[in-house]
Amino acid sequence: LVPIPDAATDCEKAIKTGSRELKKDLSAYLFRSKGIMISDDAWSGVEYPDHLRVNIRVIDDNSNIIKQGRDLSLLQKDLKSKLEMKFRDLPEQDIEREGIDTWDFDDLPESCDVKINNST
Known part of the structure; x- marks a missing residue:
């Protein structure tokens, strides 16, 4: 070599x-x-040494780094609970219902706009 x-x-x-x-x-x-x-x-x-591994950065809408690291699985695990909490805190949409066991509503729309932080 x-x-x-x-x-x-x-x-x-x-x-x-x-x-x-x-x-x-x-x-x-x-x-x-x-x-x-x-x-x-x-x-x-x-x-692999760190310099040979990809450095993954998760950024927000303003290009701020939320989290970074070289282990994708660990990043996914760390961010999963944060994302679940963010989605849980979103305001309910008119289309949302729970406990449905029979079809007692009209046809579902093809798409549904959701507004989050002034973005649709």
Whole structure:
């Protein structure tokens, strides 16, 4: 793999853009180009350093950062309860009803505008 910059450039060209399987793609590249076989087990426990992981930012309508991090699952978990509370606090709409067990109303509209913070 020496010189490293050349090997890294060749590897980058060989790996599909947008692939979600970097470890498998690296193994395949090393096998094809150098005959080096790396088993899936060899990658277990290997974590990418932060500079190689995407930094995800969740922003509001004014482009203010609500939350950011490199772990999508953790961000989703942290924001889920906040979003549920925001939706729960929204004013009820005329179309909303609870406890329906029979169809006792007219046809439902194709769409329904909801106003939130002066936005529709």
